[in-house]
Amino acid sequence: MLKAEGLHVSISGVEILRGVTLTVARGTIVCLLGRNGAGKTTTIKTIMGFYKPVKGRVTIDNMELTSKSVHERVKYGVSYAPEDLRIFPWLTVEENIKLAAKLAGRNVDEAIEIALGVFPEIRGFLKRQGFYLSGGEKRMVAIARALAQNPKYMLLDELLEGLAPIVVERLSKALREIASKGVGILIAESNVMLAKRIVDEAYIIERGEIIYSGSIDKALETENIARILGVKIKP
Numbered sequence: 514m515l516k517a518e519g520l521h522v523s524i525s526g527v528e529i530l531r532g533v534t535l536t537v538a539r540g541t542i543v544c545l546l547g548r549n550g551a552g553k554t555t556t557i558k559t560i561m562g563f564y565k566p567v568k569g570r571v572t573i574d575n576m577e578l579t580s581k582s583v584h585e586r587v588k589y590g591v592s593y594a595p596e597d598l599r600i601f602p603w604l605t606v607e608e609n610i611k612l613a614a615k616l617a618g619r620n621v622d623e624a625i626e627i628a629l630g631v632f633p634e635i636r637g638f639l640k641r642q643g644f645y646l647s648g649g650e651k652r653m654v655a656i657a658r659a660l661a662q663n664p665k666y667m668l669l670d671e672l673l674e675g676l677a678p679i680v681v682e683r684l685s686k687a688l689r690e691i692a693s694k695g696v697g698i699l700i701a702e703s704n705v706m707l708a709k710r711i712v713d714e715a716y717i718i719e720r721g722e723i724i725y726s727g728s729i730d731k732a733l734e735t736e737n738i739a740r741i742l743g744v745k746i747k748p
């Protein structure tokens with residue numbers, strides 16, 4: 514189980530997270546849903562170790578990570594695909610994936626095989642530089658790169674935004690396959706309809722606080738939450 518418990522985070526004196534608590538079990542996909550600026554990226558970055566919480570803790574499988582560096586967290590089994598993807602433009606796809614594996618202390622050839630196992634289509638552009646990838650291809654590489662680190666838990670920040678429905682479907686299928694192999698996935702999303710394509714269980718974050726956890730469909734029955742998520746309730 515990945516657990517974030519009571520995370521309080523302040524940036525430049527402003528309180529951004531106010532007691533964020535969530536859990537992700539291995540083999541499941543959990544969505545962190547909230548509108549722009551709600552605190553999704555800050556939550557993920559804090560779990561990953563980029564921000565130090567003023568209060569609260571992060572553990573995986575009862576191992577304390579709160580005082581560990583980002584690099585140590587990667588080695589213990591938490592990997593991350595950031596909102597802006599960070600694919601190195603002048604490295605090939607193969608080099609991007611191998612570099613991630615190397616940073617996690619994994620065998621690089623095995624990492625490529627694992628990535629191709631989930632995304633066979635990557636073989637077609639393995640030697641292409643990151644700069645020349647389409648939006649959908651970049652997301653695949655970002656997921657493949659996180660997977661190459663052989664994670665127990667993956668944190669994916671808004672990877673489905675702005676993609677054609679068929680690509681969203683392809684990536685959702687890949688995420689289900691990855692989860693079925695025992696990886697716990699936390700995916701941040703601001704678009705409730707996109708979130709619902711992957712999973713029905715979500716934590717909803719608003720102004721740095723978790724205001725709901727459970728089924729998205731149920732959440733939308735509550736007028737306040739539907740309004741926050743920009744969904745109109747039928748009269």
Ligand SMILES: Nc1ncnc2c1ncn2[C@@H]1O[C@H](COP(=O)(O)OP(=O)(O)OP(=O)(O)O)[C@@H](O)[C@H]1O
Pocket residue numbers: 524525529547548549550551552553554555556596703
């Ligand atoms: N480094 C920073 N310095 C100052 N304010 C920040 C910083 N990082 C985040 N914030 C503020 O914290 C709040 C939460 O930001 P965060 O990026 O976590 O939101 P988000 O839910 O990921 O939004 P989006 O859907 O737009 O990506 C915002 O008001 C943002 O302006």
Ligand SMILES: [Mg+2]
Pocket residue numbers: 553554555596670671
């Ligand atoms: Mg964000």
